[in-house]
Amino acid sequence: LADDLTPNRLSRARFRITDLLTQHPELSIGLVGYAGSAHAISPISEDNQTLLGMLPALNPVIMPSYGANPLLGFEMAKSLFEGARINHGHIIWITDDLETDQKATLENWIKQHDYSLSILTVGTTTGGAVQIPNYGLLKDEAGKIILPPLPIERFTSLGQLDNVKLSHLTTRDQSLKALMPPVLAVKNENDSHNDNQTRVIHPLDEGVFLLLLLVPLVALLSRRGWILSLSFVSLPL
Secondary structure (H helix, E strand, C coil), X not given: CECCCCCCHHHHHHHHHHHHHHHCCCCCEEEEEECCCEEEEEEEECCHHHHHHHHHHCCHHHCCCCCCCHHHHHHHHHHHHHHCCXXXXXXXXXXXXXXXXXXXXXXXXHHHCCCEEEEEECCCXXXXXXXXCCCEECECCCCCECCCCXXXXXXXXXXXXXXXEEXXXXXXXXXXXXXXXXXXXXXXXXXXXXXXXXXXXCHHHHCCEEEEEECCXXXXXXXXXXXXXXXXXXXXX
């Protein structure tokens, strides 16, 4: 809910997800949301219209548990893949925070699983004010407005792992290439060089599925704790 991206980070993430669903209806996609707990919002399916209908309802207040535990989100993604009998899936992780003590655990998880991963960070290093619905601006105990920054440097080592692509959501770059599964990204690039030939991509035949991992920003309003990020971000109040 930080407003360093107009109108806020969550809205901009919704726009990018909408582009993905509308421009690539051939992909089978599922949706996971996490904060202190992880939840399968939609199983992996070809019904992207249903996912489009769910996007407006994505909001921090729907999360039952405050916190920011991306590992739970990845484990839920794994459960969806296994439920759909997918061995080589693709995860898109849309996030605006990663705690320092979470990096090593996530790196190990990524290395131990045969999934490709696209990380899309949302936000700026300067941060922005967080407007909580029916509450007002998020402030610390001293009454100072909290401006949660995007810790881009914490994602750098993850972006250097095999089968991982790191990109940042900006107003200038609207390309979805960095979010696509590796096989489809290569095919789309090849297609752009051949206007005379039509190619049809069949993700089921390729064994490539797309799992969208989304975490809204959540804040503890009445007790000391953490702010979750779109990835739910964790900031001590």
